[in-house]
Amino acid sequence: MxxxxxxxxxxxxxxxxxxxxxxxxxxxxxxxxxxNSFSLPPxxxxxPAEGPFKLSLAxxxxxxxxxxxxxxxxxxxxxxxxxxPFRQVVKDYFQICESYFDAVKKLPPGQIEAIDxxxxxxxxxxxxxxxxxxDGKAELDIDTARRLFTLICVxxxxx
Numbered sequence: 001m002x003x004x005x006x007x008x009x010x011x012x013x014x015x016x017x018x019x020x021x022x023x024x025x026x027x028x029x030x031x032x033x034x035x036n037s038f039s040l041p042p043x044x045x046x047x048p049a050e051g052p053f054k055l056s057l058a059x060x061x062x063x064x065x066x067x068x069x070x071x072x073x074x075x076x077x078x079x080x081x082x083x084x085p086f087r088q089v090v091k092d093y094f095q096i097c098e099s100y101f102d103a104v105k106k107l108p109p110g111q112i113e114a115i116d117x118x119x120x121x122x123x124x125x126x127x128x129x130x131x132x133x134x135d136g137k138a139e140l141d142i143d144t145a146r147r148l149f150t151l152i153c154v155x156x157x158x159x
Contacts, residue, residue, distance in 0.1 A: 002039040002051025004144075005071065007032060009151060010058035020101055021154055028150035036144040040068070040077055041136065049076035057148075059083070059155050066138070081133050083156070089126045090156045096122050123149065 007029050040048035056067040064083055068076040096119045103112045127145035
């Protein structure tokens with residue numbers, strides 16, 4: 001499969017992220033660039049552009065925009081996804097992350113672990129929603145979807 005080799009997040013119209021959100025973003029980008037699986041399927045009888053890809057993520061007109069270019073900066077694809085299907089899972093994810101960050105400061109390891117398990121479950125749900133929304137547009141594995149979901153959360157934070 002092809003892969004993503006460069007990621008740009010267009011957050012120019014968003015408020016600055018908190019240190020925790022910025023850390024989540026840095027880790028997700030690092031992990032995504034280290035290991036991902038992302039390709040474009042054939043559409044309308046045409047052969048797809050082949051990777052590796054440069055990805056730009058943005059929220060424009062209340063839609064999530066995936067802008068993909070080849071390594072030579074040729075347009076490969078652009079997807080505009082409704083934010084509606086992501087709203088509840090992003091909200092749940094932020095709430096559980098807030099609980100997790102608070103728990104790390106004051107709760108015993110057993111309670112932290114329980115909150116972390118819930119956090120991972122919600123994160124997996126967000127990745128599943130992303131895979132469903134990209135069905136027929138892009139092919140990606142669950143780990144790539146999880147990391148992209150984290151970046152979508154960062155965009156949602158300001159959007």
